[in-house]
Amino acid sequence: xxxxxxxxxxxxxxxxxxxxxxxxxxxxxxxxxxxxxxxxxxxxxxxxxxxxxxxxxxxxxxxxxxxxxxxxxxxxxxxxxxxxxxxxxxxxxxxxxxxxxxxxxxxxxxxxxxxxxxxx
Amino acid sequence: xxxxxxxxxxxxxxxxxxxxxxxxxxxxxxxxxxxxxxxxxxxxxxxxxxxxxxxxxxxxxxxxxxxxxxxxxxxxxxxxxxxxxxxxxxxxxxxxxxxxxxxxxxxxxxxxxxxxxxxxxxxxxxxxxxxx
Numbered sequence: 001x002x003x004x005x006x007x008x009x010x011x012x013x014x015x016x017x018x019x020x021x022x023x024x025x026x027x028x029x030x031x032x033x034x035x036x037x038x039x040x041x042x043x044x045x046x047x048x049x050x051x052x053x054x055x056x057x058x059x060x061x062x063x064x065x066x067x068x069x070x071x072x073x074x075x076x077x078x079x080x081x082x083x084x085x086x087x088x089x090x091x092x093x094x095x096x097x098x099x100x101x102x103x104x105x106x107x108x109x110x111x112x113x114x115x116x117x118x119x120x
Numbered sequence: 121x122x123x124x125x126x127x128x129x130x131x132x133x134x135x136x137x138x139x140x141x142x143x144x145x146x147x148x149x150x151x152x153x154x155x156x157x158x159x160x161x162x163x164x165x166x167x168x169x170x171x172x173x174x175x176x177x178x179x180x181x182x183x184x185x186x187x188x189x190x191x192x193x194x195x196x197x198x199x200x201x202x203x204x205x206x207x208x209x210x211x212x213x214x215x216x217x218x219x220x221x222x223x224x225x226x227x228x229x230x231x232x233x234x235x236x237x238x239x240x241x242x243x244x245x246x247x248x249x250x251x252x
Contacts, residue, residue, distance in 0.1 A: 051210035119205035120187025
């Protein structure tokens with residue numbers, strides 16, 4: 001009985017964490033839509049309206065989150081040594097995002113199919 | 121000054137009255153010079169055409185990070201270095217120029233981007249865009 005209870009607990013935790021992750025992706029997609037990222041980066045996040053804009057679909061989630069944080073630092077006037085990106089458009093979007101928004105949208109973009117790869 | 125002499129060889133000797141008479145001529149010369157300047161700056165802005173084959177001799181400085189699966193940078197947060205194979209060539213050029221100009225900052229990438237010529241940037245961008 002004790003073992004069954006433990007197993008049940010484990011099962012509930014597993015389901016719980018799975019659901020939490022799904023919710024993050026869903027929230028990420030909602031942020032993507034709310035900020036209208038598709039108007040430049042393309043609806044599929046891999047067909048930007050101009051080739052001078054990056055493909056985001058399938059990029060590393062932690063890199064995408066880092067990039068958004070660097071835009072936030074750039075918009076906040078952080079010194080160059082702080083690892084910043086100064087861009088009027090992306091800076092204006094990034095400052096509207098909470099830490100959680102950044103993680104969510106990065107996770108959702110990373111989960112999308114795209115042509116990016118680690119190759120040499 | 122050479123330009124003015126060319127336009128009007130006796131400008132130097134002539135008085136202010138004659139300069140006034142020649143004003144239209146001077147303006148025409150200035151306009152011509154200005155249009156030449158624009159034309160030449162237009163040429164300078166012409167983007168270099170990337171040669172992916174030529175990049176093969178230049179990727180050694182990229183592959184130590186971007187060619188290693190799971191490689192991470194650590195400042196100011198720990199994050200995977202971006203996947204650049206299959207990225208848009210035009211965007212890769214924009215990113216490298218942003219590092220060179222200081223619009224984007226990253227200790228290693230700043231130094232690398234500043235060491236690259238326009239041709240290097242075009243070649244490397246073409247190479248990585250094709251690498252899928």
